[in-house]
Amino acid sequence: MLRALKLMVTGRVADERSVNLQRQGRIGFYVQMDGQEAAQVGCGLALEPEDWVVPAYRELGVALARGVPLQTLFDQFYANSNDENKGRQMPTHYGYRAYRYVTASSPVGTQIIHAVGLGMAARYKGEKSVTVPFFGDGATSSSDFHAGLNFAGVYNAPVVFFCQNNGWAISLPREKQTRSKTLAGKAEAYGIRGVQVDGNDFAAVYRVVQEARERAVSGEGPTLVEALTYRMGSHSTSDDPTRYRSTAEVASWKQKDPIERLARDLIARGWITEDQFEALQEAARAEVQAAIQTAEQTPPTSPDTLFTDVFKSNPSYVEEQRAELSELVREGVVKP
Numbered sequence: 001m002l003r004a005l006k007l008m009v010t011g012r013v014a015d016e017r018s019v020n021l022q023r024q025g026r027i028g029f030y031v032q033m034d035g036q037e038a039a040q041v042g043c044g045l046a047l048e049p050e051d052w053v054v055p056a057y058r059e060l061g062v063a064l065a066r067g068v069p070l071q072t073l074f075d076q077f078y079a080n081s082n083d084e085n086k087g088r089q090m091p092t093h094y095g096y097r098a099y100r101y102v103t104a105s106s107p108v109g110t111q112i113i114h115a116v117g118l119g120m121a122a123r124y125k126g127e128k129s130v131t132v133p134f135f136g137d138g139a140t141s142s143s144d145f146h147a148g149l150n151f152a153g154v155y156n157a158p159v160v161f162f163c164q165n166n167g168w169a170i171s172l173p174r175e176k177q178t179r180s181k182t183l184a185g186k187a188e189a190y191g192i193r194g195v196q197v198d199g200n201d202f203a204a205v206y207r208v209v210q211e212a213r214e215r216a217v218s219g220e221g222p223t224l225v226e227a228l229t230y231r232m233g234s235h236s237t238s239d240d241p242t243r244y245r246s247t248a249e250v251a252s253w254k255q256k257d258p259i260e261r262l263a264r265d266l267i268a269r270g271w272i273t274e275d276q277f278e279a280l281q282e283a284a285r286a287e288v289q290a291a292i293q294t295a296e297q298t299p300p301t302s303p304d305t306l307f308t309d310v311f312k313s314n315p316s317y318v319e320e321q322r323a324e325l326s327e328l329v330r331e332g333v334v335k336p
Contacts, residue, residue, distance in 0.1 A: 035232035038258030042205030109142030119157035138169025158216035184226035199227030
């Protein structure tokens with residue numbers, strides 16, 4: 001729980017700073033997770049290293065829980081020369097094989113069927129691992145959601161479907177999304193287990209995901225977890241949430257802040273003090289600032305990387321293009 005609090009605080013600070021960086025023109029785009037830290041960290045910490053994570057585009061907390069270094073994430077936001085994705089993905093659309101964290105993509109719901117394929121492959125190979133796709137309430141209206149759950153149910157795939165129901169699919173509210181009483185209830189149509197959990201309660205999320213994982217690896221089938229939470233910020237830095245939701249609604253959810261909730265619990269248990277909580281926040285701010293400074297001081301990605309990772313051995317015409325680009329860079333026609 002102490003580890004979870006640190007990860008949640010670090011994620012919140014990184015979130016706040018990244019929005020400011022985008023507004024200042026220092027990074028191009030950002031998708032916040034503000035308010036969804038307990039759901040993401042709770043799920044992430046309940047998994048094992050051999051498990052696969054298939055994110056949407058808001059899962060910073062999951063990445064941190066999986067062990068992805070903060071510096072690695074900020075290098076991707078800046079698309080500098082240390083970016084393992086070599087500047088080929090949108091900011092916050094990262095992926096890292098070493099952490100079994102599949103690259104995110106923007107289309108809603110497509111990652112669900114990819115995750116089911118991974119889960120089916122793991123089952124065929126006899127691996128004791130699970131795959132966890134992350135998605136929002138809006139994705140439950142996508143065709144890929146229905147196809148994914150159906151295939152997972154038929155083939156008994158070891159998949160934990162993790163829906164972060166934050167109440168809004170950009171500007172569309174939950175009540176206009178579906179007439180289902182719960183999103184977890186949709187699992188019944190596909191013959192799989194559905195569970196609804198308080199997504200702002202770290203311990204509850206951790207326990208539910210841990211149980212779902214144990215069921216999956218023991219051959220009892222997939223589970224759909226609906227974590228009830230709230231997106232306190234915007235959908236992305238291209239969105240203005242004040243146009244479609246009230247300040248009163250946001251204020252009511254701020255009273256349920258998952259970080260404050262976990263911190264109060266740990267203080268009540270005597271595991272940390274108020275001063276230690278403040279020190280933890282200060283340490284997170286310093287860590288994030290150091291990662292930003294390093295990312296900004298790192299040179300940009302070389303244009304030469306355009307010609308890597310496509311062919312095992314480049315054809316002659318690709319090498320000719322590579323040489324031509326290098327000459328244009330030397331002449332200053334193309335800026336690195």
